[in-house]
Amino acid sequence: MKSYNLDxxxxxxxxxxxxxxxxPPKSFAADYLAKQPIRSSCSSALNFGEFEGAGSDKDRANKLRxxxxxxxxxxxxxxxQVKANLIDSSNIAAIRNENDELIRIVVSLLKKYS
Known part of the structure; x- marks a missing residue:
């Protein structure tokens, strides 16, 4: 399997x-919403690692999904969070851009394995 060096x-x-x-967030809403992107961003990194070690194309596609x-x-x-003014959009623009780029990369990879 080709290495993508995206780890x-x-x-x-x-x-x-x-x-x-x-x-620590200053409101209930901020606290509630702040926990999920930590879980989902870490999960995306961990599942991408699983994709690289998958034994079959079907398993690779599943990990990419x-x-x-x-x-x-x-x-x-x-x-x-940006729309609710819980975080400043100017401070998070680079992260949003990276998030979008990683989505595009995964979609491209998924086309290969689906």
């Missing part, structure tokens, strides 16, 4: 989410 990008993306949400789901969930959550 660091997924790990860096997850770590950047963790850094943004490392301080989970990765894609988690990336989309991260992006949706961040968008909600």
């Amino acid at each position: 660091n990008r997924f790990e860096d993306f997850a770590a950047s989410i963790v850094v943004i949400f490392k301080m 989970i990765t894609l789901k988690q990336l989309r969930e991260s992006l949706r959550n961040i968008n909600i």
Whole structure:
């Protein structure tokens, strides 16, 4: 199997989410929403790692679908928080862009294995 060398990008993306949400939120809504992007961004990195070690194309496709789901969930959550003024969109623009790029990469890879 070809190595895509994307591990660091997924790990860096997850770590950047963790850094943004490392301080305790100041409201119930912010607290509720802050926990999910940490889980979903870390899950996308972990599932991408599973994709690279998968034994069959069917298993690879399944891991990519989970990765894609988690990336989309991260992006949706961040968008909600920006719209609700829970986080500053200028401080998160690079992360949103990376999230979008990772989605595009996973969609391209998924076409190969589906």
